[in-house]
Amino acid sequence: MRTAHSVADVRAAEAALIAELRRTGPGEDVLMNRAATGLATACAGLLGRVYAARVVLLVGSGDNGGDALYAGAQLARRGARVDALLLNPDRAHARGLAAFRGAGGRVAGDAEVLDRADLVLDGIVGIGGSGGLRPDAAELVLRAELGGGLIVAVDLPSGVDADTGEVVGAAVHADVTVTFGTWKPGLLIDPGASHAGAATLVDIGLGDHLPDPAACALQDADVLVPFGWLLPTADKYRRGVVGVVAGSKTYPGAAVLAVGGALRAGAGMVRFAGPGRVADAVRAAWPEAVVTDGLPSEAGRVQAWVVGPGLGTDKKARRRLAEVLDSDVPVLVDADGLTLLAEAGGSERSAPTLLTPHAGELGRLLQVGPAAVEAARLTHARRAAARYGATVLLKGSTTVVVPPDGPVRVNPTGTPRLATAGSGDVLAGLAGTLLAAGREPVDAAATAAYLHGLAARLAAEPDGAEADLVAPGPVTATDIVAALPAAWRHVAGA
Ligand SMILES: NC(=O)C1=CN([C@@H]2O[C@H](COP(=O)(O)OP(=O)(O)OC[C@H]3O[C@@H](n4cnc5c(N)ncnc54)[C@H](O)[C@@H]3O)[C@@H](O)[C@H]2O)[C@@H](O)CC1
Numbered sequence: 001m002r003t004a005h006s007v008a009d010v011r012a013a014e015a016a017l018i019a020e021l022r023r024t025g026p027g028e029d030v031l032m033n034r035a036a037t038g039l040a041t042a043c044a045g046l047l048g049r050v051y052a053a054r055v056v057l058l059v060g061s062g063d064n065g066g067d068a069l070y071a072g073a074q075l076a077r078r079g080a081r082v083d084a085l086l087l088n089p090d091r092a093h094a095r096g097l098a099a100f101r102g103a104g105g106r107v108a109g110d111a112e113v114l115d116r117a118d119l120v121l122d123g124i125v126g127i128g129g130s131g132g133l134r135p136d137a138a139e140l141v142l143r144a145e146l147g148g149g150l151i152v153a154v155d156l157p158s159g160v161d162a163d164t165g166e167v168v169g170a171a172v173h174a175d176v177t178v179t180f181g182t183w184k185p186g187l188l189i190d191p192g193a194s195h196a197g198a199a200t201l202v203d204i205g206l207g208d209h210l211p212d213p214a215a216c217a218l219q220d221a222d223v224l225v226p227f228g229w230l231l232p233t234a235d236k237y238r239r240g241v242v243g244v245v246a247g248s249k250t251y252p253g254a255a256v257l258a259v260g261g262a263l264r265a266g267a268g269m270v271r272f273a274g275p276g277r278v279a280d281a282v283r284a285a286w287p288e289a290v291v292t293d294g295l296p297s298e299a300g301r302v303q304a305w306v307v308g309p310g311l312g313t314d315k316k317a318r319r320r321l322a323e324v325l326d327s328d329v330p331v332l333v334d335a336d337g338l339t340l341l342a343e344a345g346g347s348e349r350s351a352p353t354l355l356t357p358h359a360g361e362l363g364r365l366l367q368v369g370p371a372a373v374e375a376a377r378l379t380h381a382r383r384a385a386a387r388y389g390a391t392v393l394l395k396g397s398t399t400v401v402v403p404p405d406g407p408v409r410v411n412p413t414g415t416p417r418l419a420t421a422g423s424g425d426v427l428a429g430l431a432g433t434l435l436a437a438g439r440e441p442v443d444a445a446a447t448a449a450y451l452h453g454l455a456a457r458l459a460a461e462p463d464g465a466e467a468d469l470v471a472p473g474p475v476t477a478t479d480i481v482a483a484l485p486a487a488w489r490h491v492a493g494a
């Protein structure tokens with residue numbers, strides 16, 4: 001599990017560790033030196049040959065600039081030609097600057113050095129930043145980006161909000177980010193995540209002082225195969241009986257895809273309730289589904305419901321949604337179900353509810369536009385979780401899952417390939433089965449998002465779970481359903 005902490009928690013942990021270090025001896029800037037050593041090592045690895053490499057530091061007025069100066073000093077000692085551009089010369093980190101000068105580093109008088117740099121260190125601002133880059137910094141960053149050297153962000157790309165990933169105005173686009181002590185939520189959540197490039201973590205010893213994380217991202221080993229599969233006594237109820245209420249005359253395919261996602265999530269049984277022609281389409285595609293063309297209340301007992309994909313928003317759809325929401329088992333609401341829920345202003349449920357909107361649907365739930373949601377994904381997902389008393393999975397370039405309380409989950413397997421019609425229907429079925437198998441909504445949602453992204457990657461490139469933009473070939477929602485068993489095998493082998 002990759003864990004991220006809030007700025008407040010990082011600062012508290014740093015203060016506690018510094019106090020401990022003072023009691024046991026070492027003096028000033030110990031943590032900064034640990035950070036700088038990790039940073040300089042990462043830069044050396046990127047450069048390949050440090051001797052005679054041209055490195056430029058962009059140095060702001062806080063400790064983030066101090067990290068850059070100490071790392072620059074180490075690179076200068078190894079023979080690199082290091083120039084520092086000080087954004088605020090009177091307020092640059094004094095001891096860092098002295099160390100830098102002492103190692104042969106130069107303070108540059110002109111931004112021209114950026115045009116020839118092999119590597120530029122962004123030490124403008126770190127976790128102490130607020131808002132986007134100021135105009136003078138933005139101008140230097142643009143020149144650095146045009147210069148073509150590798151851009152390495154110190155702790156996080158300047159201009160990205162460390163707690164939320166929000167970017168208000170200009171921000172650095174890093175090739176690599178070297179972060180210290182723990183991940184920051186803003187490195188995992190878009191738009192911040194897409195400014196970070198390849199990100200790595202340098203341990204500076206904060207471990208014992210850090211509280212529970214603010215956000216986590218699953219890795220293969222965290223995705224547990226549902227225990228019911230592994231038991232010799234496994235029966236269909238232990239694996240989960242999930243009910244799917246989806247599809248309409250216009251969108252029968254949504255029902256087929258949601259049922260497919262539910263079956264390939266390992267459901268013990270999928271019950272489907274939908275109108276005649278939709279029920280026929282589901283029967284034809286999935287003979288193993290137990291199908292009724294009646295109402296959800298006539299479908300038989302289930303352990304969780306999925307409601308909404310392609311459902312429509314007419315009177316019949318409303319009735320179906322109301323029946324499902326009245327039940328006392330976990331319910332996942334998706335797509336048209338969310339539109340109807342937004343119109344109703346919520347529901348009176350006490351059993352767990354999982355909402356799976358994209359930005360447009362989340363906007364409807366909160367009466368704001370999709371652009372506002374995209375710009376502040378975590379903030380809006382949190383707001384919807386509080387307003388609807390539900391766990392919210394917000395789909396998008398980085399899918400986030402926000403439970404009513406506890407750490408947020410950020411999905412690392414997302415790929416632009418998922419942005420295809422019907423892919424959300426598959427996710428809904430998949431997460432619904434995991435709910436029916438007894439998973440907490442946050443785990444069901446995070447696990448489903450993880451497998452869904454992995455399946456899309458494997459569908460594009462069977463050997464390439466790591467493949468993303470580079471792998472050839474488009475992927476359809478049906479391909480994602482077909483690749484789900486391979487995704488399970490992949491995580492089971494981790
Ligand atoms: N506190 C510690 O013990 C450690 C801190 N470390 C480094 O210290 C950083 C935090 O240092 P600081 O608390 O000094 O804060 P920063 O260096 O992140 O930034 C604070 C300064 O930037 C200015 N500023 C704020 N927003 C700005 C913007 N948008 N554009 C331009 N300037 C802006 C502020 O006026 C302030 O002077 C971390 O990100 C990390 O790089 C590391 O060395 C590890 C140890």
Ligand SMILES: [K+]
Nearest residue numbers: 122125154158
């Ligand atoms: K930075």
